[in-house]
Amino acid sequence: MNFREISGLIFIVGLGLLLFALLKILFVEQLVTGGIGANILATAPEEVGTANIVTSVLLAYRGLDTLGELTILFVAATAAGLVLGQRSSDAKHDPDAGFILHSAADVLFPFLILLGAYIILHGHLTPGGGFQGGAILAAAFFIPILASPASPLNHRVSSAIEGFAGAAFILIGLFGLFGKGDFLAPLFGTGEVGNLFSAGSLPLLYLAVGLKVGAELAGLLAHLHETEAND
Amino acid sequence: MTEETTLVDFISYVGAISLILLGIFAMVTFRHLIRIIFGLMLLEAGVNLFLITIGYRGGAVAPILVNGELPTAAMVDPIPQALVLTAIVIGVGVQALALALVIKTYKAYGTLDTQILAQKIAEETGTKLIDGIPTPISDTGTGLEESLSTKP
Numbered sequence: 001m002n003f004r005e006i007s008g009l010i011f012i013v014g015l016g017l018l019l020f021a022l023l024k025i026l027f028v029e030q031l032v033t034g035g036i037g038a039n040i041l042a043t044a045p046e047e048v049g050t051a052n053i054v055t056s057v058l059l060a061y062r063g064l065d066t067l068g069e070l071t072i073l074f075v076a077a078t079a080a081g082l083v084l085g086q087r088s089s090d091a092k093h094d095p096d097a098g099f100i101l102h103s104a105a106d107v108l109f110p111f112l113i114l115l116g117a118y119i120i121l122h123g124h125l126t127p128g129g130g131f132q133g134g135a136i137l138a139a140a141f142f143i144p145i146l147a148s149p150a151s152p153l154n155h156r157v158s159s160a161i162e163g164f165a166g167a168a169f170i171l172i173g174l175f176g177l178f179g180k181g182d183f184l185a186p187l188f189g190t191g192e193v194g195n196l197f198s199a200g201s202l203p204l205l206y207l208a209v210g211l212k213v214g215a216e217l218a219g220l221l222a223h224l225h226e227t228e229a230n231d
Numbered sequence: 232m233t234e235e236t237t238l239v240d241f242i243s244y245v246g247a248i249s250l251i252l253l254g255i256f257a258m259v260t261f262r263h264l265i266r267i268i269f270g271l272m273l274l275e276a277g278v279n280l281f282l283i284t285i286g287y288r289g290g291a292v293a294p295i296l297v298n299g300e301l302p303t304a305a306m307v308d309p310i311p312q313a314l315v316l317t318a319i320v321i322g323v324g325v326q327a328l329a330l331a332l333v334i335k336t337y338k339a340y341g342t343l344d345t346q347i348l349a350q351k352i353a354e355e356t357g358t359k360l361i362d363g364i365p366t367p368i369s370d371t372g373t374g375l376e377e378s379l380s381t382k383p
Binding site: 004008011012015016019040045051053054057066069126213217220223224 | 241244248251260295296306309316320323328330332
């Protein structure tokens with residue numbers, strides 16, 4: 001046991017005592033009940049018209065934060081692509097995965113696309129939404145790359161989708177700004193709660209989020225995978 | 232607050248704090264860069280669990296309307312859930328960026344041990360190992376021996 005481990009252990013014990021002392025405060029119930037959460041639960045269905053109240057928090061009440069979060073993801077993906085760089089065109093690929101994985105990838109692809117699209121489009125009604133559906137879309141495009149590494153992802157197409165989706169998100173926000181006076185204010189009324197065509201512009205926003213997250217994650221995974229094959 | 236809820240809350244909080252501590256301990260103690268990233272992942276998981284537990288209420292259901300009607304039972308707080316939803320995605324982005332940097336580091340130096348890395352970087356740039364301050368030119372020798380000998 002060297003000096004570094006001992007000092008680390010002492011630091012962790014001290015921090016642990018501090019955090020466990022917080023437990024007593026956390027059990028006071030007034031901290032969580034009442035306040036903003038309860039307010040949103042009571043008013044969100046009439047105000048925004050989503051059946052999934054988490055969606056109304058994410059896109060209507062805190063839409064600007066979601067835009068900032070998409071920006072963080074964009075910056076991280078861009079930086080990772082920048083750090084890893086372009087692969088040289090004559091670099092060797094990983095060996096092909098063989099018949100079984102090829103067939104499984106071909107069979108899975110349409111179902112994953114369908115599931116991802118369903119989860120994105122029903123994000124305002126059921127658990128799920130743009131982020132989760134986007135991750136599934138990214139998986140749909142990444143699995144064929146794993147099965148046959150020689151056919152890489154078209155990065156130009158994925159960046160184009162990413163850019164258009166991000167621009168669409170901001171455009172919908174600007175329509176809200178000029179139409180209703182608030183950036184990202186929900187448009188087109190609320191509709192009937194629980195219908196697929198309800199909650200105004202929120203499904204469109206979630207569609208943009210889903211496409212952006214899907215394109216970004218797929219590009220990121222493909223970048224990491226290509227670099228691995230580089231050496 | 233019922234007895235059962237208190238127990239669930241307690242276990243969840245203790246688990247979240249333990250995950251946070253374990254993550255920080257791994258980041259402080261280990262010298263391998265991949266293990267430090269694993270520590271970061273544990274830390275993120277602990278923070279997410281902590282936030283979700285703050286919004287939890289005993290016997291409450293998910294904040295989703297069924298057939299357009301409010302459920303009869305109480306609903307959990309939706310704000311921590313939205314927060315964690317975004318935190319997970321940001322966590323994935325940060326981890327991918329960290330792994331990309333690790334790949335570049337390994338290509339450049341051929342090692343992921345932070346101590347060997349620090350030595351190699353000190354050798355390369357002619358700085359002292361401890362504080363990274365360049366050694367004065369008037370010194371005899373390359374300055375490398377001195378920086379290695381002052382190592383604890």
